[in-house]
Amino acid sequence: SPDAVALKTARTDRTPNEGFTAGSMSISFGGQALRWAASALLVQMLDAAGERLGRPPRDLRVEDGEILRNGVSTGLKLLDFASAADLSCRVADLAKPKAEGDRWKTFRDIPRIDLKERLVGTPFVHDMTAPHMLHGAPVHPPSMHSALDSLDLDALRARPGVVEVVRDGSFVGVVANAPLAAARAAEWAAKSGTWQATLVEEIDPVEFIAASTADAQTIVETGNVNRNIGRWYETTVTRPFIFHGSIGPAAAVAVWDGDEATVWTHSQGVFQLRKAIAVALRTVEEKLSVIHVPGAGCYGHNGADDVAFDAVLMARAVPGRHVKVVWSRRDEFRAAPMGAAMATTVRGLLGPDNDLTAIDVMVNSAPHTSRPGAGGTPNLRAAAYLENPIQPARSADVPVARGGGADRNAAPTYKVGSIRVQRRLVHDLPYRTSALRSLGAYNNVIAIESLMDDIAHDLGVSPLDFRLQHVADQRSRDVLQRIEVKTRKAREVPLPEGAGWGLGFARYKGTGGYCAVMVRLEVDGDVRVTDAFAFADVGEAVSPEGVKNQVEGGMLQSISWTLKEAVQVDGISTTVESWTDYPILRFSEAPRVSVELVERPGAFPLGAGEISQGPTGAAVCNAVRVALGIRVCDLPITRDAIIAAANA
Structure with a gap:
């Protein structure tokens, strides 16, 4: 059993x-x-x-x-x-x-036998204990581009509970006998030290990305998009930097035994992390053991790898003693990689028969990966601060063969005569970006699906029918038709003023799972999604309930991104200190959610974790257009964004 x-x-x-x-x-x-x-x-x-x-x-x-x-x-x-x-x-x-x-x-349908331990046990790396365990806290510089000028290390060592202080270049770590003692000492050091800024030019990163005229790389080109006759439609969708926002911050435990180290981590790639740490320490991988332990969950590359290296550096100063490092919430918001800001412009050409004959997509974006080892460098935050630093490589982004990064899902999931997808990667930003759930697919799907809705409304046809007119295969048709049947009765109920239904659809990466989403929302100053429905096709669903959970979680996260989330920056670093500065969807704001599957037990399993982010965001944006009669293109769709769109 x-x-x-x-x-x-x-x-x-x-x-x-x-x-x-x-x-x-x-x-x-x-x-x-x-x-x-x-x-x-x-x-x-x-x-x-x-x-x-x-x-x-x-x-x-x-x-x-x-x-x-x-x-x-x-x-x-x-x-x-x-x-x-x-x-x-x-x-x-x-x-x-x-x-x-x-x-x-x-x-x-296997019961979640793991839930009891998760709810009442101690399964997470944050919960780990060991005899005579010590606790560490890093002293993060004010920004990625700050170098430590001076810090009174003797005074820091004299702080209550401090056992050891580690300084290597601009990296400073405090090892103490209790978590609170480590945190307080690190906070004192951050305020008492002086730092030299190595980057002083302040920029508006989203505007900088959107306005980039860097050379564009052609990712997809079928036919010639300019050799067509008809009417062009165009839309541009931007998103800001986004945090992972895990319920618990990054954590790790490390211990040294002679010249060998063991680290417990919630990293998404233990072998890649081991190699990165070995390169940063200039040692061999065989002297390191990296063991995965569950954490609070993340949605790509968050601070899990960085905090593991922090723990290794601090534990090296107290050999034989386990050192647990749990970042503060401020550390998480200030130091962890973020989801990349983007601007996606989609142009669609409607031919004489009201068929799309060409789609031209331009994606401007920061890179979507800086995982450990990418580009041949460790890409660990502290590695760039050491006396002998190893700076992160300039990211080439995720290759097209692995689904792409900024350009993920920039090619539409529809039959179109000519398609061109181009990508501009924008480097030299003062912020570190990396993989966040669905990468560029979220913004790209929203842009494409917004264009599909705009054309359908202009033609006076159903957005669903316009999509069905252009779907590429029967599986796409199935999820769209089933979501229409599923929501038909609810959509027959008359809508109050300021309410609307919206549709979004995509096949993830063009090769993965299919997902169609419809949402109902109301706008009264702020936007509130009341109901969200999804039909998904992931081939063989090994655990149907698990798949539904993944899709539902992606929908809720996407609603939060689309309506609320934006990292506040000052041109050099993030300015977010706590959840107060970074609002997310609250439990009281969660809609009713229904997820159903098109089960295909004989088909290859396609994965479910990232298929609903883009379609859900698109459904929300399209529903806002129906409710208000205006297209809000700059995310998130806050009250201020609505006012700006109305006045544009």
């Missing part, structure tokens, strides 16, 4: 290197590998059972850990034959994964 299975997460000393858990690819790749490996083990164990019983293995099957022959118990347990399995076997030679019709006869 599921209770008998314990799943161990990634660690560099025991598990295979499967890269980052990112891009909605965990089930598509890691899950498939696990299925085949489990099948290879099962084949060997049933072969051994068949030999003992004198029966062919094809007569045997397993139910709740018990081996049955022709449906009758043999009195044998599967685990009785664990020793017969050769764990070094070539999986592809032995595995016989179950056929589609034989799957899910038991355990179709």
